[in-house]
Amino acid sequence: MPISGFPEWMPPQRMIEQRVIDRARATFELYGYAPLETRSVEPIETLLSKGETSKEVYLLSRLQAEKAEEGQLGLHFDLTVPFARFVTENAGKLQFPFKRYQIQKVWRGERPQEGRYREFLQADIDVVNRGTLPFHYDTEMPLVIGDVLSGLPVPRARIQVNNRKVCEGFYRGLGLAQTDEVLRIIDKLDKIGPNAVKEQLVAKVGATEAQADTCLALADISSEDGSFVDAVRKLGVSDPLLDEGLEELLRVVETARDHAPGLVVAELKIARGLDYYTGTVYETQLEGYERFGSICSGGRYDNLATVGNESFPGVGISIGVSRMLGILFGQQALAVSRSVPTCVVVALPHEELRADCDRTAGALRRRGIPAEVAPTAAKFGKQIQYADKRGIPYVWFPGRDGEPDTVKDIRSGEQVEADAAAWEPPAADLHPVISGS
Template sequence: MSENIVKPSILPGFMELTPSDQILFNRMLDIIRKNYEKFGFLPIDTPIIEKSEVLLAKGGGETEKQIYRFEKGDTDMALRFDLTVPLARYVAQHFSELTFPFRRYQIGKVYRGERNQKGRFREFYQCDIDIIGNGTLDIINDAEIPSIIYSTFKDLGFDSFTIKINNRKILMGFFQWLNIDDLTLVLRAIDKLDKIGVTGVEKELKSIGLEEENIEKIKEFIKIKGSNVEIIESLKMLEIRNEIFEEGLNELALVNKYIKLFGVPEENYKIDLTIARGLDYYTGTVYETFLNDYPSIGSICSGGRYDNLATYYTKQKLPGVGISIGLTRLFYQLMEANIIKAMENSLTKVLIIPMENYIEKAVEAATILRKEGINTQIYIEDSKVGKKFNYADKLNIPYVIVIGQEEVESNNYSFRNMSTGEQRIIVMEEILSCLK
C-alpha cells in the first residue's frame, strides 16, 4: 500500500465526462458519423502526433504559439491542431492510392494550447468532411454540403437552425471593384454587423479611413435583404462589372438552386452577405450554422470551398469543399444552456438481480439475452435487494429481471419496468418480445 498519494486530477482546459454524459456525447458522435457515411464519405484516421515541419509547413501566427510541440530523441514533433493540415498531408502523400473526387470524413481529437477560459478546450473533437477534387471540383458539391449539415443537425434533434451561406468571390470582387486593397479591417467591421448595426459598421469604416463614396456602397451592399432569390436579384442589380464578383454571384445562384433539390427546406438556409470566415483559406462558398434560439452559442458548423488543399506538400492542384463540427465545445454549450440533458441515458437495457443461490439461473438468462443482442448486466455482488434495485435506478437501466426460488421453480422471471414500476412474472419468450 502506497503512502504517497498523488491528487487525482486532470489538466485545465480538458473535458472529461461522467459515463452518462459520455453516452450522450457518443450518441452525438455516432449520429454525425452515420450522416457523413450516408453521404458517401470514407473514414481516415491520421496520427495525433506528426512531424513539426509537416504540421507547421504553412507556419506563422496563432497556430505556432498554441501548438503542443516537443522533441523525443532527435525528432521534432507536435500534436495536430486541426484535421485539415493532416488531410492535406494525407492526400499529398497517398495521392496515387486515392480515387478522386475523394470524400473523406475524420472524427478525432485535436490540440490547442489556448488561454484557459470557460468554454474553450485544449483538447477537443473535430468532426470533418471534405470533398477533394483532382484539378477541378464541380460547384454542385458546394450545394450538397448544406444538405449534410441539415440532415446531421435534424438527426441530432434540432429543428430551428439556419445554415448561412455566402461566397467569398462576391466579397472579393465587390471590394476589388471599389479599389479597396486591404480587406482585413473592412471585413472585420462588416462581420460585426449583427452586433453593432449599420451605423456602427459605418463608424468603424470611417475610422479605418475609407472614402465616403465607398462607405455608401458598402452600406448599400450590407443592407441587402429579402429571400434568397431576392438577395441574388439585388446583387445582380448592383451592376458590378467585375469578373470575380460575377463568378461568385453565378456560383451562389447555382448553389441556391441545388440546395433545394438536395432537400434542405427554405427556412433552414439563408444567404448572408456578411459571412466571411477567416481571410486566407476559403476562396468561394462559405458556410456558418446557427441555432435560431441560441445565437450566442455562435456557429455550430462552419466551412467552405478552397482552391487548393495541399500547396505545402504537393504541386497537384486539389480544390475542395468541407465543413467541421467542433463537438466538444458544442456539447459543452448545449449542456450549459440546458438544451440537452444526460438525464436518462443508459446503454444497458436489463439488470438481472438474482436472489441468494440463484446466480446460475441469472447467468443463463443473461447469456440468452446477450445472444439476442440485448445489453444486459447481472448484479453479481452479494448485497441487499434494495441496494440492487437502487443500482438499476442510479444507472437508469430501464428493466430489471428478478430471479428467486419462486421464479426458478416455475421457470419464470419477475420482469420489472423501472419507470412505471409494473412487475410481471413471465417466461423468457415474453421478456424477449417486450425488449424488441
C-alpha cells in the same frame, strides 16, 4: 484538478456525445464518404502554412530533450490541413474525387469560454479532386449537415452561406485592393460592431467613409432565396469575380431550397477567419443560441493541397461536436433517459447463484439486450433501488423452486413471467433515449 479548456464529460453526457458521433458517421456514409483518421501531429511549418494560427498551435516536446529538436511538431488545430497533407502524400493511391469523413480531437490554444475549448471533437467531411472540383459538391455540404442535425434532438439549424468571390470581387470593384484585409475586418462585425469595423476599414485599408459604408451595406444583405443577387446589384458595384461568386452562391441557396427549405440562408457578412478558403463559406447557428456563434463551419479551398504544378481543390464542412454539446449542456438543453446503457438488472437472490444469474444476463446480451447482474445479494428492495438510481427500467427476478423467471418494470410496477431466450423490452427502452428541451 480540472484544467481549463479540456472537457471531461460525465457518462450521461458522453453517451449523448456518442449518439451524435453515431448519427454523423451513419449520415456521412449514406452520402458516400469514407472513414479516415490522420495522425494528431504535423510539422510546425505545415500547420503555420495557412491562416493566422501561430498563437493557437500546441507544440510537442520531449521532457528529456536537451535542446530544441529539429523538425518541431505541433498538434493539429483542425482536420482540413492534415487532410490536405494526407492527400498530397497519397495522391497516387487514391481514387478521385475522394470523399472522406474524419471524427477526431483537435487542439487550439485559445481562451476557453462556454462552448469553446482547447481540446475538442470535430466531425469533418471533405471532397477533393485532381485539377478541378465540380461545384455541385459545394451545394451538397449543407444538405449532409442538415441531415445529421435533423436526426438529433437539437434546436433547428440555420446554415449561413456566403462566397468569398462575392466579397473579394465587390471590394475590388469598389476600388479596395487589400481584399484579404477587408475580409478579416468584416469577419469581426458581430464581435466589434459596425462603427468599429468602419473605423478599421478607414484606418487599415485606406477606405473612404463612402466605401466603408458600402462594404457594410453588402454585409447587411441576407435572404433565404435568390433575392440577394438584386440587393447586391443595387449597390452599383461591378466586377467579373463578383458575378462568378453571385452565380455560385445562388446555386447553393437554390439547391438547398429545393431539398431542405429553411435550412440555408445567404448571409453576406460571413467571411470565415482561415485564409485558405477561396469560394463558398459556411457557418451554422442553432436557433435560440445565435449568441454563441457557429457550431459548424467550412468552405471551398482551391489551393490548400498542391504538389508541384498540380493542385487538389476541395470543399469541406465540420461540425464542432464538443462546441455544440458544450453550449447545449451548459443550458441544460439535452438529457438522457438513464445514466448507464443497462436495460435490465438481473437480481441476485444469493451469492452462490451468481453463476446462474450470469448465464441469464449472458442470454439477454446475446440477443442485444444490455444487461448486468446486481453487484451484491442485498435485499431485493436495495437491488431495485440500485436500478432506479441509474434509470435502469427493468429488474429480472430468477424463479425459485421451479417457478418461472419474472421481469419487473420498476416504473409502472408491472411484473410478468419471462424467458431470457425470448423476452424483448419495448424498443424505446432498449437503449438510453436522448431528448432536447
